[in-house]
Amino acid sequence: MARKGIATEARLHVTAGSVALLLSAWAALAAGDAIKQSNASQVEAVRRPIAPNQQQAVRAPDTQTRGS
Amino acid sequence: MEMHAFRAMGTEIELLSNGPLPPGTTVEVEDWFETVEAALSRFRPDSELSLLNASDGRPFAASPMFLEVLTLALDAARGSGGLFDPTVLYGVMAAGYRESGDYERGILVATAPPPNPGWKDIEVTHDGCVLLPPGVGIDLGGFAKGWTVDRAAGLLPRDCAWLLNAGGDLIARGNGPSSDGWLVGVEDPAQPGTDVAVLQIRNRAVATSSIMRRRWLTDGGAVSHHLIDPRTGCPSETDLASVTVIARTVTQAEVIAKRLLLSGSTEARAISSREHIPAVLIDSSGCSSFVNCGGMLAVVRGE
Numbered sequence: 320m321a322r323k324g325i326a327t328e329a330r331l332h333v334t335a336g337s338v339a340l341l342l343s344a345w346a347a348l349a350a351g352d353a354i355k356q357s358n359a360s361q362v363e364a365v366r367r368p369i370a371p372n373q374q375q376a377v378r379a380p381d382t383q384t385r386g387s
Numbered sequence: 388m389e390m391h392a393f394r395a396m397g398t399e400i401e402l403l404s405n406g407p408l409p410p411g412t413t414v415e416v417e418d419w420f421e422t423v424e425a426a427l428s429r430f431r432p433d434s435e436l437s438l439l440n441a442s443d444g445r446p447f448a449a450s451p452m453f454l455e456v457l458t459l460a461l462d463a464a465r466g467s468g469g470l471f472d473p474t475v476l477y478g479v480m481a482a483g484y485r486e487s488g489d490y491e492r493g494i495l496v497a498t499a500p501p502p503n504p505g506w507k508d509i510e511v512t513h514d515g516c517v518l519l520p521p522g523v524g525i526d527l528g529g530f531a532k533g534w535t536v537d538r539a540a541g542l543l544p545r546d547c548a549w550l551l552n553a554g555g556d557l558i559a560r561g562n563g564p565s566s567d568g569w570l571v572g573v574e575d576p577a578q579p580g581t582d583v584a585v586l587q588i589r590n591r592a593v594a595t596s597s598i599m600r601r602r603w604l605t606d607g608g609a610v611s612h613h614l615i616d617p618r619t620g621c622p623s624e625t626d627l628a629s630v631t632v633i634a635r636t637v638t639q640a641e642v643i644a645k646r647l648l649l650s651g652s653t654e655a656r657a658i659s660s661r662e663h664i665p666a667v668l669i670d671s672s673g674c675s676s677f678v679n680c681g682g683m684l685a686v687v688r689g690e
Contacts, residue, residue, distance in 0.1 A: 378570065380585050381388070381563065385574035386597020386629050387398050387529065387554035 388564040395420035396428070396532050397487055398554030405548035405564050415542050416551070420535055426453060427531040429476060430487040439517055440476065440524045446516040454515055460530050463642040464506040470646045472617035474509070476524030477501040482611050482622050483603060490601040490613065497605035503620035528613075529645075532556055533594055533637035550588075556637045558592040570685060573667050576600075576628040583675050584667060585686040586633065594640035596648045597629035598622075616649055625651050626671050633665040633683060652676075 391402040391413045402408075402416060426435045439447045449457065460473040483495030501522070509525075510518040519525065533556045540558050543549050548561025550569045563569040568589045572582035576599035586593065601613040616623040630648040634640035643664055647655040652670045659666045659678040668676040677684055 378565065378567075380570040380572035380582065381403060382401055382550060382552045382557065382569070383555065383572040383574050383582065384552075384557060384586075384593045384595045384631055385555040385579070386576065386595050386600045387532070387556065 391416075393417050393420075396424050396535070396553065397430075398532075400554070401550075401552040402543075403550040403552075403564075403569075404543075405561065408547075408549070409544060412542065412544070416539050419539050419542060420553075423452075423531060423535045423538075426450065427456060427527050429526050429528075436525060436527060439519055442517075442519055444519065444521045446512070446518055449515060449517050451515075454511065454517075456527060456531060456534055457509075457517065457525075458511065459534065459638065460525075460527060461506055461509060461511075463530070463638075467642060467646045469505060469617055470649050471530075471642045472503075472506050473525050473527055473530065474504060474506050474523050475615040475617060475620075476526040477522075478503055478615040478617075478620040479526055479613055480524075481620070482613070482615065483605055484601065484613050490603045492603070494604045494606055495611070497607060497609070497611060500620035503617055505617065529556065529594075529596070529641050530638065533592075533641035536637045537592070553637075556592075556594045556641060557588075558637050559588045560590055562589060568683075568685075573631050574629070575673075575688075576669055577673055581688075582686075583669060583688050584677065584684060586631075586667075586680070586683050587685045588633070588683065591633050591683075592635060592637040592640045593631060593633050594637055594644050595629055595631040596641070596644035598625065598648070599628050614645070614648065623649050625649060627652050627655060627668060628671050628673075629669045630655065631667040633680075 389404045389407055393400050402413060428434050429436055431437060435450060435453045463471045478500050481498045481500045483497045484490055489495055504523045508520045508523055532553050536551055536553050536556055536558055539551055548563055550557060550559040559569040568587035571586045571588050571593055573584045573586060575581045575583045576597050598612040598614050603611055605611050611622050614623050625648055627648050630644045632640040632644040634643060647658060647666060650658060652668060655668050656676055656678060663679055665679045665683060
């Protein structure tokens with residue numbers, strides 16, 4: 320009887336923890352996707368690498384802007 | 388491509404053109420820069436600006452040119468909610484930057500910042516006099532340089548492509564030397580001389596505000612720089628290293644760039660997005676954001 324009770328309690332504990340974990344992960348994914356989608360239309364890129372053909376298509380800059 | 392370079396306002400000035408310019412044009416442009424510097428430099432004791440700063444509250448009869456620049460600067464202060472404020476002279480001097488080129492000397496003596504009275508205390512009378520309260524000092528810095536470039540553009544022909552760059556504040560006309568726009572590198576503030584991106588500019592102005600170039604150690608061991616936050620009177624503690632803005636005029640780009648830099652990265656991204664400002668924001672960790680750059684972004688350097 321006691322062993323059955325312990326087994327039941329353990330299953331409940333594992334189940335609750337797994338659900339909590341799944342809920343947390345899902346929330347994080349949803350939040351991350353939302354941020355990416357809202358940012359995509361406004362903030363275009365953060366240091367993305369350029370393709371080799373893109374480099375060759377552009378000649379050297381004519382000048383430079385820098386703080387003064 | 389033709390190139391004419393000279394030195395003015397403490398920096399290198401480049402005039403690029405897609406062919407020869409009319410005779411006398413480069414001399415006119417050089418003379419114009421000298422005229423403005425003679426009137427608006429805080430480093431020249433006999434400039435109109437220095438005389439105004441020494442007026443100690445007495446009415447100062449300003450020239451039409453000076454009134455135009457001052458009025459535009461006050462409008463910019465109003466429009467930026469005071470984030471751009473020309474009355475930061477004593478703040479930048481307290482930070483150690485007192486004489487031209489000081490920041491190249493390594494260690495500068497810093498003093499406590501004075502109270503920052505703000506632009507609202509300046510009065511321009513109907514007969515063209517400026518009333519500057521005692522203790523208030525004006526530094527037109529990069530604003531005057533940008534304005535000079537904008538006005539110099541009026542000296543250049545409208546029927547050829549050219550680019551005028553004053554130490555990073557520039558305006559470009561036409562399609563550039565190869566009809567693919569003028570290509571403007573955006574300097575990596577952490578690696579001077581290298582670019583984080585290349586912009587394609589046609590009939591637009593570009594300005595960059597940075598805390599990484601005019602930078603020094605104080606005698607107290609702190610790192611300091613020339614960009615004063617009007618809200619504190621001290622060098623800004625922004626997390627942005629540099630901001631590059633594209634606008635219709637250099638004056639506009641300059642003011643917006645300062646406003647974004649002082650706002651910090653999160654607020655700068657929000658402002659740029661909300662107000663549709665094309666901007667390159669580089670934070671102190673080296674992370675770059677490109678906002679509203681659209682078809683003007685030719686190259687982004689990878690890691």
